Amino acid sequence: MTASDIGDQRILLIDGHAMAFRAFFALPADGFSDGRGQATNAVYGFTRMIINVVASEQPTHVAVAFDLPGGTFRDRIYDQYKGGRDETPAEFHGQIDLIMQVLDALGVRWLTVEDYEADDVIATLATRTAAEGGEALIVSSDRDAIQLVGENVTLLQPIKGVTEMRRMTPAAVEEKYGIPPERYPDLAALVGEAADNLPGVPGVGPKTAAKWIVQYGDLPGIIAHAGEIKGKAGQSLRDHLEDVERNRLMNAAVLDLELPTDPEHYTLGRGDGATLNAVFDELAFGPTIRKDVPTRFLAEGEEVPAAPARELPPLQQPTSAELPVLLSEAFAEGAALATEGSWALGQGDLLRIALATQDARAVITLAELDDAAERALAGWLADPAIPKVAHDTKLVGHQARGRALRIAGWRTDLAIAEFLCRPDQRPTDLAGLAMRHLQEDLQVEAAAAQQELDLGSDEADGEQLGRAADAVLRLEDLLRDELEERGATSLHDDLELPLSAVIGELEATGIAxxxxxxxxxxxxxxxxxxxxxxxxxxxxxxxxxxxxxxxxxxxxxxxxxxxxxxxxxxxxxxxxxxxxxxxxxxxxxxxxxxxxxxxxxxxxxxxxxxxxxxxxxxxxxHTTFHQNxxxxxxxxxxxxxxxxxxxxxxxxxxxxxxxxVSEGYGSLMTADYSQIEMRIMAHLSEDAGLIEAFRSGEDLHNFVASRVFDVDPDEVDPAMRSKTKAVSYGLAYGLSAFGLARQLRVSQAEATGLRDGYFERFGGVRDFLRESVEKARATGYTETILGRRRYLPDLTSDNRQRRENAERVALNSPIQGSAADIIKLAMLRVDELLRRKELTSRVLLQVHDELVVDVAAGEDQAVRDVITEGMGSAFELSVPLEVGIGVGANWLEAAH
DNA sequence: GTTCTTACGTA
DNA sequence: CGTACGTAAGAACA
The missing domain is CATH 1.20.1060.10 (Taq DNA Polymerase; Chain T, domain 4)
Structure with a gap:
């Protein structure tokens, strides 16, 4: 090794634990698994990170430093060091070992030093390299690394996740903190470091600390002049000098660890393709990440690991002349769709559309089609006999509307199917959905989906869109099976999917x-x-x-x-x-x-x-209604x-x-269900008293109050009525006596009495509420009248707060959810009836138990009939469904 | 600049 | 210490 060699050295130093931990939180643990239950999200994120950095920074040497379990010398100085941290999540366990395996296969040295932190290893190597005239690049989210930045040491700080980095040079540090890097530990000692449980001087933030450092040179200077610093901050400093000195002792990097000194030790280029392939196979990593491994990791002559990719059908980009034939042959039986386009305030557009089946893929650019080709496409899209699948069918419909295209024949909406299977999960885009579901045998591996399926990318060849359509195709299979398993197939096919078309119309119409x-x-x-x-x-x-x-x-x-x-x-x-x-x-x-x-x-x-x-x-x-x-x-x-x-x-x-009301229409109509949730309660509980209340036609709360207070119905006073009403609704929400008392502003004893009186007269309600929670605890989910499930694992939690919360949810979900089912059925029937009777009136809004309708001139009675039938007969309960109707020129006047 | 907290509108 | 949402503003964090 000659001097010039050392001078050419460009070493990449990575804080292994910190970056693995970041990766863990940046990627969903349940989206990455090796297929045997071991989470691999941190491994994937870390691997992706090191591949990206090596590709972009082109280092000649690499080392990754890890902390060891158990303490370091710093814990002996201060026993609260890094105290108060949350416990490491279970899914993180074991992933560090897997990362080390990946590093071995990549031929990257990793090191640990007993009694020292990864930071100290990095500090030693960085300063040594710089001293020898080489260059060091540090990847760490730990702020203690800032002090190492110098002319030949650059810090890459992750900003978001593990792939976006900020470059910290001496100038960048100076700009951000107002002090040079070597003074940063002084600043940190004053401000404190919450992550390490090192409290600083109260009332002193980075600005004040930087000001003092500029004024007095460094920390010793500040301490020497502590007596003369005025104001609250000065007093605070004098009161906390010990903390500051301790912090400074703790955050000083150790620069003289005994580590392998031969630069050769850290040279890149010792990776072994076959081993890497085997490790990636074990981890169920797909082809994309293998393809991205830079060759500089590998020993001379080694091949980049081959991707065990499933063969995708070739991607066709049909000309106008070819398109009609393609549609009537390759896609005659339907296709999965992925689109590129927009929809905003009724102004949508469809730019490109990708189609995929098991045997064919095509990307169609709409702007390039001639009239005949566009007609062929329009016919294909509008043909209800040709089944289609998309991630978000309503959105695709909106995009198509922008080109005066309409789509019929939807078979599956992935977002809806996913929602019916996991109603409590946050919705994700197609890439997110793929991450959640796709495993190693798929072309679009779960882990890479985020980047692979980024439809916003301007890669022009259409390959991404084609892959997205392929992912839709394969996800449909998975979700169809899952719908079946969860008894939700009919909810998807007969309720939600047809409803999404109706809602699409509402949104596109908007309200004046x-x-x-x-x-x-x-x-x-x-x-x-x-x-x-x-x-x-x-x-x-x-x-x-x-x-x-x-x-x-x-x-x-x-x-x-x-x-x-x-x-x-x-x-x-x-x-x-x-x-x-x-x-x-x-x-x-x-x-x-x-x-x-x-x-x-x-x-x-x-x-x-x-x-x-x-x-x-x-x-x-034009509002947007969400179904998921x-x-x-x-x-x-x-x-x-x-x-x-x-x-x-x-x-x-x-x-x-x-x-x-819209121009050209006669009036606005509102139609709402009267007390639908209590009617559902009556139906589900089969409580004789409550059912009688609704069949009697009397005012519900009056009727119930007369029973609870044991007086004649005409003797019920407003206070009795409103208290009873509060109990009725409170029950459906899982209200406690405490909460009831607070709401009614009465004593807790009175609230308890009210509830007991209620249950005495309406025992069926009490039994129903109790039984439905117990049933949910046994099965793991609640169910609505249409079999819509909500999974509540917390019902068996040891944590009382969580368990009781789940119990309230279990009480409310069947009731609120059944009401939602009913108005959804009603929307479908109303839409169907308006169509069948060829009326121009149209539904504009849904507000949970209410529909708002644009009524065309002369259609008033016909629409009343449609609404009464469509809403009133949407579902047969053991009590009647009553609908109130109001008409007027605007929403206020249409109240009733 | 993003994320959290508080507040408040509806059924 | 009552369910289900969405929006906005200020505060807090980075």
Whole structure:
């Protein structure tokens, strides 16, 4: 080894534990497994990281340092070092060993040193290399590594996950912290390091610390002048000098460990292709990551491991002339689809579409098609006899609408199928779904899916889109089996999938909204807002605090005005409306009334403003309804949410007057189910009293109250009625006596009495509630009237909080979920009836138990009939389903 | 710049 | 210490 060799050295130094841990949290543990139950997400992420860094940084030498279990010399100095950390998750166990196996196969040296941390190993090697004129690159998320940065030492800090890195050079450190790298440990000693359980000086952050360092040169300088530093921070420093000195001792890197000194030891290029292949096989890593292993890892003559890839059908890019034939031959029996396109505010577009079957793949670029080819494609898409599959069929439908194409024949919607199987999981895109499901025999390996299926990539050859369609095809198989296993096939085929087409129409139609009405309301509220704000400030000596800041309010209410402290939140004392009303009743402080008024008017303006931003040029709002968010099976609405437009207060309701009938239509109609959840309760519990209540036609809460309080129905007073009502609904939510008491503002004893009285008269309800939780505990899931399941593993948890929470969910889910089932059935029937009767009226919105309909002129009675039948007969319960109908020019007037 | 917390609108 | 959601603002973190 000659001097010039050393000078050419470019060594990559990786903090193994820290990066493995990051990878573990960046990737889903349940999306990566070796097929035998061993999680491999950290192994995959780490391997991906080292491959990427070696490819981009082209180092000549590499070393990975790991911490050893058990303590280090630092623990002897300070026994709280790194205390308070959460326990390592079970799925992480064993993955470090697997990473070491991968490194061995790659021919990368890894090291551990008893009694020292990985950081110390890295520090020793980095400084030694730099001293010899070489260059070091450190990959570490530990801030202690910042001190090592220098002219020939660069730190790569992971920003997000394990693939995005920030380059820290001396200049970058200086810019970020305002001090040179070698002073960073001084700063860290002052500020502290929460991750290592090293408290710093309270009240001193990076800014103050940097200022002192600039002023006094370094930490010893600061300590020497500690006496002369003014203010709170100075006193705080003097009070915590011991901590600071300890921190500085702890965060100093060790530079003189005894490690192999021969640079040759760390040279890259000793990897063995066959071993690597075997290790990757064991880990069930797919072909993509093997393909990406840079050759510089491997010994001379070694091959990059071959990918055991499944042969994908070749990707065709048919010309206009070829397309009709292709569609009628290769795709005559249907295909899986993946698309590239957009949909925003009713303005969608479909740019490319990939089709896949077992035997063929094609990517079609719509802009390149001539008229005849586009007609052929349109015919194929619209043919209900040709089955199609996509990840998100509604979205594809929207994109197609943008080109005046319509699609029929959907067979499977992967997102819906996945949701029915795992209603409590967050929805993921196609790549995420693939990660969750695809295993090693698939072309698109789970682990690489994130990158492979990135449809936003501008790779122009269509290969990615073709792969995505292939993934859709293969995922359908998996999900179809799973639907069957979970008894959800019919829910998918007969309810959710047809419903998604109906919802697609609602979204595309949108609802007409008059901006002028909203603008007028906003103006009124703006005037009122400044009035109440001024009035509020007048009670604070004119101090214009931010009334929207809970923190500032706490300060004002509980310190300055010294009002009695009420309910607590996680971080302090609550300032919510309930608390403020309580406080006002106790103190009559006028500031509280003004604050509450300000809250109300601010909220209204915020709602109005949000709505206005979503009005399209055509004067309509197109919300998006989601079928795979609410675990109970309800729809949810966003951008904007039209399921939470105010209705409880007069002022709020006025917003509804802006939602009006469409041009060319006669009126807006609202139709809602009356007390659907209680009717479901009656049906499911088979409680004779409750069933009688609904069959009698009397007011429900009045009837129930007369039984609970044992008086004649005409003797029930409003207080009795409202208490009973609260109990009825509370039961469906798993309400405790404590919660009931709080809500009704009565004693807990009275609340308990109420509930007991209720159960005495309606024993069937009590039995039903108890039995449904026990059944769910035994089977592991709850079920709605249509067999929609919700899995609740926490019902058998040892943790009381979790278990009781799951019990409440178990009480509520069948009720809320069955109501969702029923209105979904109703939407399908209403849609079907409107079509069959050839009416132009159309459903615009669904708000859980309500539909809003654009009624065409002259169709009023016909639509009433359709709604009454479609909603009223959606599902046969043991009690009637009652539907209330209202009609008017706008949503407010259509209330009833 | 992103994520968490608080608050509040609906069924 | 009542279920199910979505949005916005401020605070906190990086």
């Amino acid at each position: 909204v008059d901006d002028a009405v909203l603008a007028g309301l906003d103006e009124e509220h703006a005037a009122r807002q400044s009035e109440v704000a001024d009035s509020a400030f007048s009670h604070l000596d004119g101090d214009r605090i931010n009334l929207g800041s809970p923190k500032q309010l706490q300060e004002v209410l509980y310190e300055r005005l010294e009002l009695p402290k009420g309910r607590r939140t996680k971080t302090g004392y609550s300032t919510n409306a309930e608390t403020l009303v309580d406080l006002f009743e106790k103190t009559q402080h006028p500031f509280l009334a003004d604050l509450l008024a300000h809250r109300d008017v601010t909220k209204m303006r915020q709602i109005i403003d949000t709505l206005r931003r979503f009005i399209s040029p055509e004067g309509r709002i 968010i609410a675990a109970t099976g309800r729809l949810s609405s966003n951008n904007p949410n039209l399921q939470n437009i105010p209705t409880r207060t007069e002022e709020g309701r006025r917003i509804r007057s802006a939602f009006h």
